[in-house]
Amino acid sequence: MSELSNALLQEIVDEVRPLTAQGKVADYIPALADVEADQLGIAIYTPDGECYQAGDADTRFSIQSISKVLSLTVALTLYEDAEIWQRVGKEPSGQAFNSLVQLELEQGKPRNPFINAGALVMCDLLESRLTAPRQRMLEFVRRLSRQPDIQYDRVVARSEYEHSARNAAIAWLMKSFGNFHNDVSKVMETYFHYCSLAMSCTELARTFLYLANHGCSQNEEWAVISPRQARQINALMMTSGMYDGAGEFAWRVGMPAKSGVGGGIVAVIPGQMSIAVWSPALDHSGNSLAGTALLEKLTERLGRSIF
Numbered sequence: 001m002s003e004l005s006n007a008l009l010q011e012i013v014d015e016v017r018p019l020t021a022q023g024k025v026a027d028y029i030p031a032l033a034d035v036e037a038d039q040l041g042i043a044i045y046t047p048d049g050e051c052y053q054a055g056d057a058d059t060r061f062s063i064q065s066i067s068k069v070l071s072l073t074v075a076l077t078l079y080e081d082a083e084i085w086q087r088v089g090k091e092p093s094g095q096a097f098n099s100l101v102q103l104e105l106e107q108g109k110p111r112n113p114f115i116n117a118g119a120l121v122m123c124d125l126l127e128s129r130l131t132a133p134r135q136r137m138l139e140f141v142r143r144l145s146r147q148p149d150i151q152y153d154r155v156v157a158r159s160e161y162e163h164s165a166r167n168a169a170i171a172w173l174m175k176s177f178g179n180f181h182n183d184v185s186k187v188m189e190t191y192f193h194y195c196s197l198a199m200s201c202t203e204l205a206r207t208f209l210y211l212a213n214h215g216c217s218q219n220e221e222w223a224v225i226s227p228r229q230a231r232q233i234n235a236l237m238m239t240s241g242m243y244d245g246a247g248e249f250a251w252r253v254g255m256p257a258k259s260g261v262g263g264g265i266v267a268v269i270p271g272q273m274s275i276a277v278w279s280p281a282l283d284h285s286g287n288s289l290a291g292t293a294l295l296e297k298l299t300e301r302l303g304r305s306i307f
């Protein structure tokens with residue numbers, strides 16, 4: 001087994017790089033379709049703040065659905081747990097992240113907070129309790145990542161809004177079942193801004209350290225959520241973070257993880273490390289193809305996963 005080091009990460013980045021030519025960059029909006037596919041990066045943080053990185057670890061990209069973990073986390077800081085889980089489930093959906101089928105059959109209650117429907121409910125909850133939910137999220141990620149210049153990519157957010165028919169349909173369907181309380185357009189604006197957050201692997205790995213560190217940020221400085229809530233989020237990431245690819249990902253990588261169509265994946269080994277990888281081309285489930293391969297190599301070389 002190898003020790004964790006920058007040299008090891010560089011080695012696996014070099015081995016995986018040819019795979020960046022496979023898969024398909026998200027093309028539902030021009031701002032994502034234009035990203036160069038041959039980029040590949042990885043960053044790892046340990047709870048005491050040690051950082052390892054290789055490849056394009058400092059290039060910012062659109063975090064997209066990785067933000068769904070952040071909106072759930074902020075909701076957990078504002079509501080009693082029961083208030084959240086009566087509006088969204090904890091089960092894998094086995095469907096595409098933007099599917100409407102299950103939602104109709106299950107009376108407007110999304111299967112979990114990591115599909116679009118579930119994240120829209122989280123944003124609806126935030127809208128009900130916060131006067132400025134977008135500003136709150138920026139403050140949250142800037143504090144966790146220690147990067148005061150993290151921003152929304154307004155071009156991505158606007159472009160998402162112009163292609164929002166499916167998310168609007170999801171939100172309106174939930175409204176028809178009484179599971180959506182605020183103005184659909186207003187909540188979608190917030191949701192798209194969260195998806196448009198531009199962050200690098202290094203910034204993401206540092207931000208998500210709280211899930212590897214019993215709910216606390218680096219060096220125990222900030223108890224973001226309780227150890228129990230951190231454990232529960234990790235469980236949900238394990239079963240639902242990679243959508244209909246969750247089983248295959250658990251088989252190959254064996255870590256709780258969350259992907260985004262920008263090509264990022266955040267993964268966690270509780271108590272040990274938070275990891276962020278990025279490569280823009282996606283597999284058929286909408287998860288980064290080379291990013292998944294990079295994580296698979298990492299678990300093999302380190303001999304570490306949660307199993």
Ligand code: DON
Pocket residue numbers: 063064065066097098116160167195259260261262285286287
């Ligand atoms: O709302 C959407 O469909 C996109 N903005 C985000 C989807 C996404 O990242 C799903 N993840 N793989």
